[in-house]
Amino acid sequence: xxxxxxxxxxxxxxxxxxxxxxxxxxxxxxxxxxxxxxxxxxxxxxxxxxxxxxxxxxxxxxxxxxxxxxxxxxxxxxxxxxxxxxxxxxxxxxxxxxxxxxxxxxxxxxxxxxxxxxxxxxxxxxxxxxxxxxxxxxxxxxxxxxxxxxxxxxxxxxxxxxxxxxxxxxxxxxxxxxxxxxxxxxxxxxxxxxxxxxxxxxxxxxxxxxxxxxxxxxxxxxxxxxxxxxxxxxxxxxxxxxxxxxxxxxxxxxxxxxxxxxxxxxxxxxxxxxxxxxxxxxxxxxxxxxxxxxxxxxxxxxxxxxxxxxxxxxxxxxxxxxxxxxxxxxxxxxxxxxxxxxxxxxxxxxxxxxxxxxxxxxxxxxxxxxxxxxxxxxxxxxxxxxxxxxxxxxxxx
Amino acid sequence: xxxxxxxxxxxxxxxxxxxxxxxxxxxxxxxxxxxxxxxxxxxxxxxxxxxxxxxxxxxxxxxxxxxxxxxxxxxxxxxxxxxxxxxxxxxxxxxxxxxxxxxxxxxxxxxxxxxxxxxxxxxxxxxxxxxxxxxxxxxxxxxxxxxxxxxxxxxxxxxxxxxxxxxxxxxxxxxxxxxxxxxxxxxxxxxxxxxxxxxxxxxxxxxxxxxxxxxxxxxxxxxxxxxxxxxxxxxxxxxxxxxxxxxxxxxxxxxxxxxxxxxxxxxxxxxxxxxxxxxxxxxxxxxxxxxxxxxxxxxxxxxxxxxxxxxxxxxxxxxxxxxxxxxxxxxxxxxxxxxxxxxxxxxxxxxxxxxxxxxxxxxxxxxxxxxxxxxxxxxxxxxxxxxxxxxxxxxxxxxxxxxxxxxxxxxxxxxxxxxxxxxxxxxxxxxxxxxxxxxxxxxxxxxxxxx
Numbered sequence: 001x002x003x004x005x006x007x008x009x010x011x012x013x014x015x016x017x018x019x020x021x022x023x024x025x026x027x028x029x030x031x032x033x034x035x036x037x038x039x040x041x042x043x044x045x046x047x048x049x050x051x052x053x054x055x056x057x058x059x060x061x062x063x064x065x066x067x068x069x070x071x072x073x074x075x076x077x078x079x080x081x082x083x084x085x086x087x088x089x090x091x092x093x094x095x096x097x098x099x100x101x102x103x104x105x106x107x108x109x110x111x112x113x114x115x116x117x118x119x120x121x122x123x124x125x126x127x128x129x130x131x132x133x134x135x136x137x138x139x140x141x142x143x144x145x146x147x148x149x150x151x152x153x154x155x156x157x158x159x160x161x162x163x164x165x166x167x168x169x170x171x172x173x174x175x176x177x178x179x180x181x182x183x184x185x186x187x188x189x190x191x192x193x194x195x196x197x198x199x200x201x202x203x204x205x206x207x208x209x210x211x212x213x214x215x216x217x218x219x220x221x222x223x224x225x226x227x228x229x230x231x232x233x234x235x236x237x238x239x240x241x242x243x244x245x246x247x248x249x250x251x252x253x254x255x256x257x258x259x260x261x262x263x264x265x266x267x268x269x270x271x272x273x274x275x276x277x278x279x280x281x282x283x284x285x286x287x288x289x290x291x292x293x294x295x296x297x298x299x300x301x302x303x304x305x306x307x308x309x310x311x312x313x314x315x316x317x318x319x320x321x322x323x324x325x326x327x328x329x330x331x332x333x334x335x336x337x338x339x340x341x342x343x344x345x346x347x348x349x350x351x352x353x354x355x356x357x358x359x360x361x362x363x364x365x366x367x368x369x370x371x372x373x374x375x376x377x378x379x380x381x382x383x384x385x386x387x388x389x390x391x392x393x394x395x396x397x
Numbered sequence: 398x399x400x401x402x403x404x405x406x407x408x409x410x411x412x413x414x415x416x417x418x419x420x421x422x423x424x425x426x427x428x429x430x431x432x433x434x435x436x437x438x439x440x441x442x443x444x445x446x447x448x449x450x451x452x453x454x455x456x457x458x459x460x461x462x463x464x465x466x467x468x469x470x471x472x473x474x475x476x477x478x479x480x481x482x483x484x485x486x487x488x489x490x491x492x493x494x495x496x497x498x499x500x501x502x503x504x505x506x507x508x509x510x511x512x513x514x515x516x517x518x519x520x521x522x523x524x525x526x527x528x529x530x531x532x533x534x535x536x537x538x539x540x541x542x543x544x545x546x547x548x549x550x551x552x553x554x555x556x557x558x559x560x561x562x563x564x565x566x567x568x569x570x571x572x573x574x575x576x577x578x579x580x581x582x583x584x585x586x587x588x589x590x591x592x593x594x595x596x597x598x599x600x601x602x603x604x605x606x607x608x609x610x611x612x613x614x615x616x617x618x619x620x621x622x623x624x625x626x627x628x629x630x631x632x633x634x635x636x637x638x639x640x641x642x643x644x645x646x647x648x649x650x651x652x653x654x655x656x657x658x659x660x661x662x663x664x665x666x667x668x669x670x671x672x673x674x675x676x677x678x679x680x681x682x683x684x685x686x687x688x689x690x691x692x693x694x695x696x697x698x699x700x701x702x703x704x705x706x707x708x709x710x711x712x713x714x715x716x717x718x719x720x721x722x723x724x725x726x727x728x729x730x731x732x733x734x735x736x737x738x739x740x741x742x743x744x745x746x747x748x749x750x751x752x753x754x755x756x757x758x759x760x761x762x763x764x765x766x767x768x769x770x771x772x773x774x775x776x777x778x779x780x781x782x783x784x785x786x787x788x789x790x791x792x793x794x795x796x797x798x799x800x801x802x803x804x805x806x807x808x809x810x811x812x813x814x815x816x817x818x819x820x821x822x823x824x825x826x827x828x829x830x831x832x833x834x835x836x837x838x839x840x841x842x843x844x845x846x847x848x
Contacts, residue, residue: 057586058754060794079793085586108790112759145783148766171752190581190752193564195762197752 013090017041018098030083030094031062035275041096042275044106044135046113046220047172048084051277051285055177056084059113059170061135063105068093080105103139110140116151116195117221118167126222128235128315131276132170143365151195158188159206161213161227161294166198169223175199175215182251182287183209199223210249213293217270217278228294229267235259236315238266243302245292253286255279257308258299265297274311400626402614402634403607404650407494413529415536418497424542426616430505431550438509442612444620446632451477451568451605452683452723453798454707463592464510465600473601474512475577476503476609478519479561479568483684483745484725487636488606490648492519492526496533500556502609504542505616507554510602514555518573521561530558565749569797570603572751583753584797605723607636627653631706635724641679642730644668653706657681658695660705661728674730677835678814681710682722684742685802687809688735689719715809731835735817736828739810740768746803757800760791764807771818774825781818785811 012023017034018041024033032050034042043064048056056062062084066077071091080102083094096102113132121127153166171190176199179186187208188201201207207215216224238259247254259267270288271279278285296302310317411417418424430438443458464472476499480488492499499517507515519527534556537543545553559577561567567576571585574596595601611633615623624632631653640646643661645668651660660666661676670676676691697703698717703710707721729738747765752758767784770776788804795801811818821828 057796060754060756063794082586082796087588105790105794108794109755112755112763112790115759115763146763148763151762170755171758173753192752193566194747194750194752195758197758 011090013088013092015088015090015092015094017094018096024088026088026090028088030064030066030081030086030088030092031056033088034083034094034096039274043083043096044131044138045084045275046131046135046170047174049174049177049218049277050275051280052174052177052181052218055172055174057082059172060109061106061113061139063102063109065095065099065102066092067095067099106135106139107141110136111144111146113170114140114144115146116167117170118150118152120168123231124168124222125225125230125235126168126219129276130222131220147364153198156200157206157227158201159208159212161290162207162216163225163227163230164199165223165225166200167223168221169199170221171197171199172220174218174220175224178215178218179207179212182214182285183211185209210289210291211251211287213290214270214278214287217272220276226267226294228297229259233259233261233266237261238316240308240310240316242271242305242308243299244305245296245302247289247292249289249291251287252289252292253281253284254288254292255281255286256288256292256302258302258304260299263299265299265302268293268296271308400634400652401650402618402623402626403491403498403610403636404495404648407490412495413497413533415497415533415540418495419540423497424501424537426501426613427504427508427542428548430508430616431548431552435509435511438505438616441620442509442615445615445623446627446630447608447611447615447623448631448707449605450607450611450635450723452482452685454721457604457608460592460604461510461602463590464602465593466511467600471514471599472510472512473596473599474503474507474510474515475570475573475596475601475603476515476517476606477568477570477573477603478517478523478606479565479573480523480606480723481520481565481568481749482723482725483742484640484680484727485638485683485723486640487638487648487724489523489526490638491606491610491636492523492530496526496529497537498610498613499530499606500533500537500543502612503556504537504547504554505612506602506604506609507556508552509612512602513553514557516577516596517556517558518567518577519558519560520568521563524560527558527560534558564751565745566751566797566799569799572797573603574601583751584799586796628704628706629708631708631721635705635721637705637724637726639667639726639728641726641728642670642674642733643728644671651705654704656695656702656704657710658702660726667726667728670728670730674732675835676728677731677733678729678735680719680725680727680729680806681705682720683725684727684745685798685805686720686722687715687718687805688729688738688813689809690813693717693813694719715805716812719809732832734772734832735810735814736768736772736821739807740765740772742806743768743803746799750799750803754796754800756791757795757803760787760800761803763787764791764803768807771821772828774821774828776818776822776825778819778822781811781815781822 013026014021014023015033017037020037020041022033022037031043031048043062046059046061062082063080064083065080068074069077070089156164158164176189179188187205188199191198191200191202216226238261240257240259243258244255255271256268257271258265270286273279406412406421409421439458439461447457448454449457478488503515517530541548543554543556547554564582566572567582569584570591572582576582577596591601591603593600626633634650634652636648636650638648649666662669678688678690679694680686680688695703697712710719710721712718743765747761750757750761764787767780771780784807788807791800792804817833820833
């Protein structure tokens with residue numbers, strides 16, 4: 001009898017990710033197991049969205065190396081695998097940030113994603129909460145080797161509330177899955193193929209349903225933006241607070257985050273968890289309806305619960321701590337009131353800050369070598385200063 | 398003269414029609430198969446050593462035995478006739494001239510796998526062949542070889558011809574299944590494999606046209622007779638579609654014992670290179686396999702003669718070898734430009750990438766632009782290294798093998814013909830007027846001049 005019960009309860013499987021071992025239920029993906037351990041080992045995810053079925057596997061940013069397949073078959077997997085769509089096996093050993101191959105592959109993925117991305121972060125509404133910014137910051141290089149014309153699209157209004165800026169899109173397919181899984185009818189999809197593939201409604205049809213606004217929330221980049229919020233404010237100037245209201249729509253969760261500046265509600269979004277995904281309430285994802293999102297823009301419409309918890313690394317938390325006590329700088333006391341000049345001096349000795357060289361004559365991104373070549377500010381190489389020229393006698397002394 | 402199993406009757410007048418085909422011994426394998434159990438047929442295919450003829454060369458019997466068989470769930474056999482690889486046209490020939498061979502193979506395979514509805518997914522551009530197949534299916538149904546209770550043995554089978562809409566990616570088996578279901582032809586993420594969750598989430602086997610046709614001689618002659626043809630793990634015969642700079646382009650059926658040299662230069666096959674020119678390079682298995690210069694093509698790195706079979710062609714790995722692939726044999730003579738050739742292929746893969754995963758969507762376009770730049774004489778030395786780096790980061794990091802297929806030809810061209818790329822960069826004007834020529838790629842053997 002007891003044996004039968006043992007069979008019914010699924011045995012936990014052990015998986016080691018970056019040297020940390022965890023026991024999870026069979027059928028869990030590597031990504032979910034890594035997220036259970038914590039943010040330090042969770043691979044980046046651009047297209048995977050745990051609240052939507054069938055997402056993932058497309059952006060290749062979550063590639064990991066499987067150093068040992070399982071206890072039964074400890075051979076390593078020959079290729080890097082997408083952690084969001086690969087299930088764990090008992091005794092699997094996964095290398096994530098500790099693998100050079102993974103870091104190199106992700107570096108390639110960043111480069112590929114950015115070659116056709118406009119990099120217009122200074123005017124993009126998503127800046128500050130953009131997955132691509134985070135991913136590039138963590139895994140990218142500071143320059144691009146792509147020297148061709150970027151692919152561009154014309155901006156398109158899809159419905160009264162959403163604007164589609166296809167040039168920024170990274171083809172994660174999340175908005176397609178949202179339309180498939182939480183709205184009644186999908187009217188947009190992918191047209192064409194290859195690098196010409198585009199999200200579109202084909203004949204500029206409006207996406208008209210009560211939950212279309214959630215497409216904006218799931219979009220990892222600034223391709224789908226809220227027209228009621230476009231260019232109104234930067235996210236890091238606004239103050240997010242959790243709020244709820246009794247929504248008439250039975251499918252709407254009614255729990256949202258209001259983004260305030262002063263008393264004015266600039267935008268309403270669904271609540272996010274620490275992976276940037278919509279929070280679940282009672283086991284169901286807390287999608288909100290378009291009425292809550294776009295129509296209810298007064299604080300009187302909502303019952304405010306309190307400040308939203310923002311991840312510590314997020315730029316949204318900047319400038320929010322007005323009462324922070326800044327400790328006295330001991331340096332000034334030591335220097336008897338003289339201001340340290342470190343930062344200012346860098347400019348006067350830098351080779352790059354050379355007005356004699358016209359930047360427009362330099363092909364491509366400039367670096368210090370370009371300025372050295374011009375012969376200005378070049379320090380003559382002194383042959384007398386060499387390592388290892390001291391005599392033994394000096395060493396003994 | 399090598400033994401022919403598939404095309405031996407292809408030249409007979411009217412073999413396209415049921416009556417002539419039946420008179421020549423057609424559909425005998427169906428009668429024979431119905432005397433055996435499905436498991437026996439699978440065993441027979443396993444014993445024959447038949448390998449998938451679509452390109453990957455995976456053992457067919459093994460693939461069949463992986464098919465999940467849950468109770469009450471239908472199983473499907475899908476024939477992959479979406480032959481879109483540049484240089485490959487063997488299935489087209491087979492379906493156009495002896496369509497009943499494919500239908501016969503489909504019935505036997507369907508019986509072995511327990512598929513009551515089987516599909517032929519045919520490339521949309523082969524519109525007239527789809528008509529030929531449908532006519533053949535109608536004839537077979539009329540004669541009682543398809544439909545309900547075939548030959549009174551209690552097995553039902555229908556074959557449906559589905560036309561593709563012009564996408565190379567739909568030749569990838571999971572993209573093919575998506576397309577067959579009426580969706581956008583994006584490859585699925587594996588696992589689950591089609592053998593477990595394929596068409597409409599049911600267990601499915603996807604096989605190439607030639608693979609299914611090869612089941613007919615295996616059942617007719619027996620696995621032992623079939624496995625005696627060929628060498629080692631390359632058993633049976635293989636259709637090779639030869640094209641490029643040869644005297645006699647066309648589809649040839651070979652047993653896999655002849656050498657590459659014999660295939661190119663003997664009058665029985667390609668008949669040598671026209672106008673007395675010399676061999677420069679060759680892609681032996683369709684556009685996605687690595688290109689090889691003549692010296693490595695005719696002899697392996699160990700100095701053995703290279704033979705036309707799976708093992709010998711892949712001898713030496715990608716460093717000095719290539720792959721059998723799907724049998725699209727493209728020959729380049731001394732006047733061909735490898736850079737231009739590689740650019741053409743890169744352009745094809747850019748056009749055909751489905752755009753689902755980032756390395757392939759962006760990477761294939763980048764390769765195309767870089768190669769065009771070099772080909773048009775605007776290239777820089779750093780572009781060659783960049784090409785290498787881009788292909789390296791596409792390969793193996795994509796959902797389906799199209800990324801690999803786009804990366805391999807570029808990698809092989811740079812690996813073996815780097816000096817030609819460099820010559821293009823160093824001579825931006827000259828490369829538009831002249832070709833780099835043979836250089837040191839020439840094969841060291843005496844070349845018999847044809848004609």
